[in-house]
Structures are given as structure tokens and as C-alpha cells.
Amino acid sequence: MSSASPGAAVSEFDLIRRHFTRSTTHTELAIGDDAALVRARPGMQLAVSTDMLVCGTHFLADTDPEDLGWKTLAVNVSDLAAMGAEPRWAFLALALPAVDEAWIEAFARGLFACADAFGVDLAGGDTTRGPLNLALTIIGEVPQGEAITRAGARTGEDLWVSGQPGRAALGLAALRAELSLNAAARHECLAALQRPQPRSALGQALRGLASAMLDVSDGLLGDLAHILERSHVGAVLDAPSLPLAALLATGAPPGSARHCLLSGGDDYELLFTAAPGARATLGALGARLGVALHRIGFITAQAGEIMLHEADGQRVSLAAAGYDHFARKPAPS
Amino acid sequence: MSSASPGAAVSEFDLIRRHFTRSTTHTELAIGDDAALVRARPGMQLAVSTDMLVCGTHFLADTDPEDLGWKTLAVNVSDLAAMGAEPRWAFLALALPAVDEAWIEAFARGLFACADAFGVDLAGGDTTRGPLNLALTIIGEVPQGEAITRAGARTGEDLWVSGQPGRAALGLAALRAELSLNAAARHECLAALQRPQPRSALGQALRGLASAMLDVSDGLLGDLAHILERSHVGAVLDAPSLPLAALLATGAPPGSARHCLLSGGDDYELLFTAAPGARATLGALGARLGVALHRIGFITAQAGEIMLHEADGQRVSLAAAGYDHFARKPAPS
Structure with missing residues (x-):
């Protein structure tokens, strides 16, 4: 000092x-x-x-x-x-x-x-x-030379996220009495908010596997946009592949759960891209480290565009300012 | 960012x-x-x-x-x-x-x-x-291995300070209208306070020459005490060798000038110790870099003690808490 x-x-x-x-x-x-x-x-x-x-x-x-x-x-x-x-x-x-x-x-x-x-x-x-x-x-x-920046995502690669993004934002909403969670979920979500567990071992293990990466501090959509901007690519998010089930099981209203998943910050999960050929290796890695790795979409050539593919076949473009507005508007509940 | x-x-x-x-x-x-x-x-x-x-x-x-x-x-x-x-x-x-x-x-x-x-x-x-x-x-x-810490001062070594400590403190006192300086000196002292010139070239050139060093941010006496503490030695300051003349020429009252020299911070001059055998080399170095280097005392075995040797032969001990009190009390003017 x-x-x-x-x-x-x-x-x-x-x-x-x-x-x-x-x-x-x-x-x-x-x-x-x-x-x-x-x-x-x-x-x-x-x-x-x-x-x-x-x-x-x-x-x-x-x-x-x-x-x-x-x-x-x-x-x-x-x-x-x-x-x-x-x-x-x-x-x-x-x-x-x-x-x-x-x-x-x-x-x-x-x-x-x-x-x-x-x-x-x-x-x-x-x-x-x-x-x-x-x-x-x-x-x-x-x-030297093995750092994973935001700039390496390539068209056709998979988009992955670790763990359970959205819990910290649900915890914050519960603290503010904006919604209520069941007791066990409340405890978990508050822990995610107050004692975030950075994915240090996972991040290091992803050297040579992930082509672009960042930690989700501002929300999945907003942070995805940073990768797209630096890599000059776009992305498709596959809605049914998003890890929503555990958030729905907290007792939060479905709209809030989805909003927190897509736009909540502070979970410090890793969002990364990797070649399709790495799927089996990534599956084994997640199992070894005890971290769920979710393949939630893929990278496209449409620079800056985020498309959301819904389960019912609907395709929503979250291009340009769109994702930002989407990410930040109050959640329906 | x-x-x-x-x-x-x-x-x-x-x-x-x-x-x-x-x-x-x-x-x-x-x-x-x-x-x-x-x-x-x-x-x-x-x-x-x-x-x-x-x-x-x-x-x-x-x-x-x-x-x-x-x-x-x-x-x-x-x-x-x-x-x-x-x-x-x-x-x-x-x-x-x-x-x-x-x-x-x-x-x-x-x-x-x-x-x-x-x-x-x-x-x-x-x-x-x-x-x-x-x-x-x-x-x-x-x-590797060439950094100059505060812990290397040895008994019998010389104590040196660069440049003109005290100007920033005089500038601050002038800003606060606690004293007045002549116009040119005021300009110089305010520059020392507002645009300190860190002794980067000098510090690097002192590798292999200085045995202990720090920058004077809190005042010469207080910072000297840090070297003494870490090196488990004491020091004698030779009052007539202190670079007081330029401060007296500012028009500041003599008591304030001396107080600012010994206790004023914020000049970011270097205070260091070196073997007596390095005197000629240090003289040449100061000339080459255009920085005055003042030999103001020497290191003793009396751990923690600072003795001030006045021109009239008086010897004042500034041991233990003494230097601190001395350093911090309002200056007589």
C-alpha cells in the first residue's frame, strides 16, 4: 500500500x-x-x-x-x-x-x-x-497467443453459455420485492447475486476451444452484441435451447424469468463461440468441471443482427438498437 | 474499458x-x-x-x-x-x-x-x-533483481535527495494565502504542485547506484522514516547541506521555507542512499540529466533515529514519534 x-x-x-x-x-x-x-x-x-x-x-x-x-x-x-x-x-x-x-x-x-x-x-x-x-x-x-478475445467468432460456429444466467437478476428483483420466488430458489438466486462464482477453471479450459468469449455482466443479449460487433458477425438464438426451465421453476412469472435470462446481468457466466466439431469435447469438459454448457444458437454472416428463433417457428429480429430496447424494456409478467 | x-x-x-x-x-x-x-x-x-x-x-x-x-x-x-x-x-x-x-x-x-x-x-x-x-x-x-526498494540502506552510506523538495508545499501555502511569494517563485512553486515532474530517468539511472530509494510524497522527514524503518537503520541530516537557499529566495518566511523543505509533500523528488564511493558517479549523473543531487546526510546504526546536525553545532534528535510531530506541527514564520 x-x-x-x-x-x-x-x-x-x-x-x-x-x-x-x-x-x-x-x-x-x-x-x-x-x-x-x-x-x-x-x-x-x-x-x-x-x-x-x-x-x-x-x-x-x-x-x-x-x-x-x-x-x-x-x-x-x-x-x-x-x-x-x-x-x-x-x-x-x-x-x-x-x-x-x-x-x-x-x-x-x-x-x-x-x-x-x-x-x-x-x-x-x-x-x-x-x-x-x-x-x-x-x-x-x-x-502467449492463446487469449480468447471477443473478436474471433466465425460464421457457422456454435454459440454457448455456461451455467444459469438470469438468477442474479431474479435475486435482485426478489430483493426489491418486484416478484416473489419459492424459498429454495430465492436462496440460490440471492447467492448468485451476492457471491457470484466466476468461471475461472472453465475459462482457462476453453483455450484452444472457444473462438470468442466474454463474461455476461450486462445481460446475455447486450453482451452477445459486443461479440458480434467485435467479430463483425450476427447470431441466431434458438429460444427452446435457452436454459429457461430452472428459472421457471423458481416461481417467477414466465415473462420475468425470460427477461432475466436474456437481459439480466451480474451472473458472470461465460458466453462463447466454438466450432461445431468441438461439441463432444465441450460436453465432456462441462461434465468434468460440473458446469452445464448450453448450446443456444449459432453465428451468422449478418453483422450485428440477432435473430431469435421461437419454438413455434416465429423468427424475431433483434437487430441494431432492437436488442437493446428488447433487453431493457420492463418485462411483462 | x-x-x-x-x-x-x-x-x-x-x-x-x-x-x-x-x-x-x-x-x-x-x-x-x-x-x-x-x-x-x-x-x-x-x-x-x-x-x-x-x-x-x-x-x-x-x-x-x-x-x-x-x-x-x-x-x-x-x-x-x-x-x-x-x-x-x-x-x-x-x-x-x-x-x-x-x-x-x-x-x-x-x-x-x-x-x-x-x-x-x-x-x-x-x-x-x-x-x-x-x-x-x-x-x-x-x-529482474535490480529494483531499488526501501530496505537496502546500510550504515555509513550517504543520504541524497534530488531537485528541490519543498516547492510544492510552498505553492500550496501560497494558493491558500498563508504566505506570499515573489512572482517568479510563485509560478515555479505552483507548477511543482500542479504539474509534478516525476524523476523517471533519474530513478532508472540509479539502478546499481542507490541502495534504498523512495519518492518524497509525504515530506522528506516522514518519508526518510520509511527508509529507516524498512532498512533498520538511522540517519543524520546535515542542516547546512539541505537545499534551502532556493526556497529562501522565494520570499517565503525562513521558518516556512524550512518547514516545507523538511515536511512538505507532493514534490515527488527521489530520496535515496548510496555508498560514499559513488559520489563522483552521482555527480556526473546529475549533471548529465540536469538534476541537482544533494548529499544531505548519512546513514547510522541507530535504528529509527533521525538526528539533525545544525550549522551551529547543535544536534537535535527527531527520534520515534518526534520526527512525526516535528514534521506535522505548524511552521513558525
């Missing part, structure tokens, strides 16, 4: 720093100097991502600090998973309005739980006084 | 991102995917530093945005200089209360001016809505 901020008592911030200072396993020099020192392994390219979480924009002031600590790191681990990269080092800059030691202790506990789960060293950062703000930068490694 | 924030219109943040998207020279994949991709050169260790600047704590809301853009990057370049590392890639997370395009454009201009001056690629980041907050992470390179 760098030096204390002007206007803050040194001892207060020393106290905070103690909560974030722990032994590291693969960092050559961690917290306590002007910079941390780390070394990339031979043949490795570095993948770097930064996310800033702001109180009132990304989370509420009364969010459980332990969950928040987990999520602050988890969303960055997910960004690296989406590149096929292994997370290695994290750097946390945080602004705190006041020193609430219980809050800080719980936040650090959540952060380190996630760090332990994914093999990340907290190698440095900065602590200062200000409106609550969490900025985390993560550095990971990926074998 | 990663995806837009909840609650923010996508187009607004796309607009912001355009101001921060520029071609890069040594980044394999920059803004626009889940993570940036960069590659360390063979034999290089990575030095990583993060600083968070908060409106109201580190700068005022009416700070010139172009200066702020420069300084946001410059303070991080300085952290790497203090390790002997070459700055390479920056990642900016910023929270903005509203989209003020003129402000953003000026901030980006200052940031990129600094990036150009020091060979840094802006390789990624995040933009979100929230109270004004700037978190910058910088990654640099240093040949």
Missing part, C-alpha cells in the same frame, strides 16, 4: 492496512514499498482488468461487507476467465468515508476468501478517505 | 471512453475487451503501483482538469521511478458525478501529455458514475 492520505490520521490508515496485509505465495515484493514486484512466468502474456464499484451505483450502503469483498474480486476474476487467463495478483484501491473496523474486517474476510478460492495474491493497493469506492485491478497470465 | 455501469446511459459512457481511447505503442490488446493484454520483455520483473485520488481529499473540485490528468498519472510514474522501474502501461478507473465533456476532454489531454512524456500506454480501465474519484494503476518493468 502506498502512503497515507492527507487529512487522515496515519494510525487509522495503518490499522486498515493491517487488515489487507497477508502473506503472499507468488509475489516477489508485496505491500510496503513504492510498488509491488511480480514476475510473469516464461511464455506468459499478462491480462489486466480494472473494475470500480461505487456505493449507490453498484451496491447499497447496507450491502453485507463480506459479500462485497468477495464480489469486488470475483468480478475481476471473471474478466480474466473471459480471456482464458489465470488470475494471479490483485491491487485494491479503496476510499472509505470513515474507519469502521468491523466493516473493514468483514470486507477483507470476503476479499481473501475469494483470493484463496482462485489463487490470487493481494499484492498492493491504496487506502484513502472519501465516499465509499472500491477499485480493483487484477493481473493474470495466459500462454 | 469494461462495460458501462448500471444506471448510466450507455451512450454517455461510450462518449467518455472515446476520450480515453487512443492508439498504443507497446500493448498487444488495449481498451475494448474483458482485459488488456500486455507482454513483459525478457528478463524483466514487473513493478505495479496503485494510487487513488479523491475529490475533497487530494484535490479540490475546481482543480484544473488538465493539471489533474497530468498529476493522476505523474504520481504513479513517480512510484515506479522510486523503484528504478520504467513505466509502461496505465489503467484508469474513474468515477464521475456527471458527464461534463469539457472537463473530461481537458483531463484526458493532461493524462495523455504525461503518458507521452514518459512512454506510457493507457491500456485499459473503467468508467462509472459516482463521486469524483480517480484510481490509476501503473505497471512498469525493471530488470
Whole structure:
């Protein structure tokens, strides 16, 4: 961590720093100097991502600090998973309005739980006084030339999504009392929202298999559009192949379930494309990792266009601004 | 940059991102995917530093945005200089209360001016809505094993400081109308405060010469204490060797000039130790780089103790909490 901020008592911030200072396993020099020192392994390219979480924009002031600590790191681990990269080092800059030691202790506990789960060293950062703000930068490694970008999707390839997108959005709607879920489903959906499980092992295993990939943070349709834009292709979504059944079983109204599946963010599932020849390998991979992989459509040459093929044969174009409007309009229920 | 924030219109943040998207020279994949991709050169260790600047704590809301853009990057370049590392890639997370395009454009201009001056690629980041907050992470390179930490100072070595510490603090005091400076000095001191020039070339040139180093961000005495603590040594400061003359020539009261020299932060000069045998080499280096290097004292075995040797033979101990009190008390004038 760098030096204390002007206007803050040194001892207060020393106290905070103690909560974030722990032994590291693969960092050559961690917290306590002007910079941390780390070394990339031979043949490795570095993948770097930064996310800033702001109180009132990304989370509420009364969010459980332990969950928040987990999520602050988890969303960055997910960004690296989406590149096929292994997370290695994290750097946390945080602004705190006041020193609430219980809050800080719980936040650090959540952060380190996630760090332990994914093999990340907290190698440095900065602590200062200000409106609550969490900025985390993560550095990971990926074998040179093997990173999976958003730009590699080709016409005729399959479109896949991992796990169960939509649960986090249902959880948020339930928290806001916009809908009600049955008890077990509510628990699961809140866990998806508050303790997202980034698909780190899956992302790394998809090197050499996925041609384009990202993590679903803004909603399946919106994020699919990012792949289409960078790859200059279009996509067909096969409605009956979408993993809707589990969301319908939550007790949510069918319209809301479908809306959350297509447009809900915050699940941090992986959306990727792969050649049809990889289907058997992907099936085995999902089974080995215990992650459902859903083949939900395919890539077309119609740049930027998303077509939805409904079970009844209806074909809905979600081209251009259409998908955005579709993704963002209130769900019928 | 990663995806837009909840609650923010996508187009607004796309607009912001355009101001921060520029071609890069040594980044394999920059803004626009889940993570940036960069590659360390063979034999290089990575030095990583993060600083968070908060409106109201580190700068005022009416700070010139172009200066702020420069300084946001410059303070991080300085952290790497203090390790002997070459700055390479920056990642900016910023929270903005509203989209003020003129402000953003000026901030980006200052940031990129600094990036150009020091060979840094802006390789990624995040933009979100929230109270004004700037978190910058910088990654640099240093040949493996050659980084200069705070821990290498040895008894009998010389203590050096670069340039003119104290000008930024005098500039701040002048801005606050706590003292007045003559016109030319005021201009210089405000420039030191608003457009600090990190000692990047000097820091890198000191590899193999300096045994311990840091940048003076909190004040010479307070930062010296960090070297002493990490190196388990003490120091004698030779008062007549301190570069006070130029500060006295500003028109500031002598007490304030001395206080700003010893305790003022924000100049980002380098404070380092070196063996006496390096004096001639350091003299030549300073001349070559056009940077004054002042030999201001030496390292002792009295761990944690700072002794000030005055011109009149008086010896003042600034041990333990003493230096801190000394450093922070209001200056007599």
C-alpha cells in the first residue's frame, strides 16, 4: 500500500492496512514499498482488468461487507476467465468515508476468501478517505497467443453459455420485492447475486476451444452484441435451447424469468463461440468441471443482427438498437 | 474499458471512453475487451503501483482538469521511478458525478501529455458514475533483481535527495494565502504542485547506484522514516547541506521555507542512499540529466533515529514519534 492520505490520521490508515496485509505465495515484493514486484512466468502474456464499484451505483450502503469483498474480486476474476487467463495478483484501491473496523474486517474476510478460492495474491493497493469506492485491478497470465478475445467468432460456429444466467437478476428483483420466488430458489438466486462464482477453471479450459468469449455482466443479449460487433458477425438464438426451465421453476412469472435470462446481468457466466466439431469435447469438459454448457444458437454472416428463433417457428429480429430496447424494456409478467 | 455501469446511459459512457481511447505503442490488446493484454520483455520483473485520488481529499473540485490528468498519472510514474522501474502501461478507473465533456476532454489531454512524456500506454480501465474519484494503476518493468526498494540502506552510506523538495508545499501555502511569494517563485512553486515532474530517468539511472530509494510524497522527514524503518537503520541530516537557499529566495518566511523543505509533500523528488564511493558517479549523473543531487546526510546504526546536525553545532534528535510531530506541527514564520 502506498502512503497515507492527507487529512487522515496515519494510525487509522495503518490499522486498515493491517487488515489487507497477508502473506503472499507468488509475489516477489508485496505491500510496503513504492510498488509491488511480480514476475510473469516464461511464455506468459499478462491480462489486466480494472473494475470500480461505487456505493449507490453498484451496491447499497447496507450491502453485507463480506459479500462485497468477495464480489469486488470475483468480478475481476471473471474478466480474466473471459480471456482464458489465470488470475494471479490483485491491487485494491479503496476510499472509505470513515474507519469502521468491523466493516473493514468483514470486507477483507470476503476479499481473501475469494483470493484463496482462485489463487490470487493481494499484492498492493491504496487506502484513502472519501465516499465509499472500491477499485480493483487484477493481473493474470495466459500462454502467449492463446487469449480468447471477443473478436474471433466465425460464421457457422456454435454459440454457448455456461451455467444459469438470469438468477442474479431474479435475486435482485426478489430483493426489491418486484416478484416473489419459492424459498429454495430465492436462496440460490440471492447467492448468485451476492457471491457470484466466476468461471475461472472453465475459462482457462476453453483455450484452444472457444473462438470468442466474454463474461455476461450486462445481460446475455447486450453482451452477445459486443461479440458480434467485435467479430463483425450476427447470431441466431434458438429460444427452446435457452436454459429457461430452472428459472421457471423458481416461481417467477414466465415473462420475468425470460427477461432475466436474456437481459439480466451480474451472473458472470461465460458466453462463447466454438466450432461445431468441438461439441463432444465441450460436453465432456462441462461434465468434468460440473458446469452445464448450453448450446443456444449459432453465428451468422449478418453483422450485428440477432435473430431469435421461437419454438413455434416465429423468427424475431433483434437487430441494431432492437436488442437493446428488447433487453431493457420492463418485462411483462 | 469494461462495460458501462448500471444506471448510466450507455451512450454517455461510450462518449467518455472515446476520450480515453487512443492508439498504443507497446500493448498487444488495449481498451475494448474483458482485459488488456500486455507482454513483459525478457528478463524483466514487473513493478505495479496503485494510487487513488479523491475529490475533497487530494484535490479540490475546481482543480484544473488538465493539471489533474497530468498529476493522476505523474504520481504513479513517480512510484515506479522510486523503484528504478520504467513505466509502461496505465489503467484508469474513474468515477464521475456527471458527464461534463469539457472537463473530461481537458483531463484526458493532461493524462495523455504525461503518458507521452514518459512512454506510457493507457491500456485499459473503467468508467462509472459516482463521486469524483480517480484510481490509476501503473505497471512498469525493471530488470529482474535490480529494483531499488526501501530496505537496502546500510550504515555509513550517504543520504541524497534530488531537485528541490519543498516547492510544492510552498505553492500550496501560497494558493491558500498563508504566505506570499515573489512572482517568479510563485509560478515555479505552483507548477511543482500542479504539474509534478516525476524523476523517471533519474530513478532508472540509479539502478546499481542507490541502495534504498523512495519518492518524497509525504515530506522528506516522514518519508526518510520509511527508509529507516524498512532498512533498520538511522540517519543524520546535515542542516547546512539541505537545499534551502532556493526556497529562501522565494520570499517565503525562513521558518516556512524550512518547514516545507523538511515536511512538505507532493514534490515527488527521489530520496535515496548510496555508498560514499559513488559520489563522483552521482555527480556526473546529475549533471548529465540536469538534476541537482544533494548529499544531505548519512546513514547510522541507530535504528529509527533521525538526528539533525545544525550549522551551529547543535544536534537535535527527531527520534520515534518526534520526527512525526516535528514534521506535522505548524511552521513558525
